[in-house]
Amino acid sequence: MDHVLRGLREQRPLVQCITNSVVTNFTANVLLSAGASPAMSDVPGEAGPFAEIADALLVNLGTPTSEQRDAAREAVRADVPWVLDPVGVGALTLRTELAFELLRRRPGVIRGNASEILVLARAGSGARGVDAQDSSDSALDAARRLxxxxxxxxxxxxxTDYVxxxxxxxxxxxxxxxxxxxTGAGCSLGALMAACLAVAPALEAAAAASAAYAVASERAERQSRGPGSFAVALLDEIAALRPEDLSGRVAEEGRR
Structure with a gap:
């Protein structure tokens, strides 16, 4: 997976983010730290045209205002590789219906916690708020089916992350x-997947982003005193990642 990070650093893809208001700043900083160029363009009338010039797109449903819903519908019509992050689906009807609508536009990557993936696979009822109530192992069969x-x-x-x-x-x-x-750590992983999707096939892109997050977060934890210092250290460690740091972090489960 080292070639994905290398490609991201060389190409510096422009990543359009239609994401939730709680995480916008942190998401942009994660993308900058990784070597991508973030654009938080989520205004109807602009989102569609901007998606035409972007290298990749993230649609995150964390705070699905009416404007963001319209912007997402515009943007996913563009010929751009994109990631759907169905934050909180199942718990709330509006975002759940929107997630199923957007699925018909065939995202390159669907990224979520176990409870969210189970909902999209019609195998679960969702989580309490945005927190998963299910393990990633329990959602693996549903993920394959989805x-x-x-x-x-x-x-x-x-x-354990599965792709x-x-x-x-x-x-x-x-x-x-x-x-x-x-706040924003999971949502920013979706943005990093979008950045990687601009330079690599979807399976490799999602796995490389997850591996980069695993390595950087472990290193950040070793030098932090708690969540506040960890958040700052995470950005530093993402920026400091070398392509070879991802070697050996992705294992093959096998073919079905």
Whole structure:
């Protein structure tokens, strides 16, 4: 997966983010630290045209205002590789209906926690708020099925991350528990996947982004005193990552 990070640093893709208002700043900083160029363009009338010039797109449903919903619908019509992050689906009707609508536009990657993926695979009822109530292992079969049905790569985040296209499944172990205590950490992973999607095929892009997050978060935890210092250290460690740091972090689960 080292070639994905190398390509990201060389090409510096322009990543359009239609994301939730809680995480905008942190998401932009993660992309800058990784070597990408973020653009938080989520205004109807601009989102569609901007997506035409972007290298990749993130659609995150964390705060689906009416303007963001319209912007997302515009942007996904563009010929641009994109990531759907279905934050909080199942718990709330509006965003759940929007997620299923956007699925018909065939995202390159669907990234979510186990509970969110189970909802999209019609195998679960969702989580309490944005926190997963299910393990990534319990959602793996549903993720494979969802990938087969949609043609998208599905990335399940958790104690172990899984990335699958329905046939191949990649496993990424590790990462810091402190990621769950920083607002925007998961949402920013979706943005990093979009950046990687601009330079690599979807399965490799999602796995490389997960591996980069695992390595950087482990290193950040070792030098932090808690969530605040960890968030700053995470940005530093993402910026300091070398392509070879990802070697050996992705394992093949096998083909179905």
């Amino acid at each position: 990938a087969g049905e949609t043609g998208s790569v599905v990335a399940v985040s958790g104690e 699958t296209d329905g046939e191949r499944t990649l496993r990424i172990e590790g990462g810091s528990e402190l990621l769950t205590r920083v």
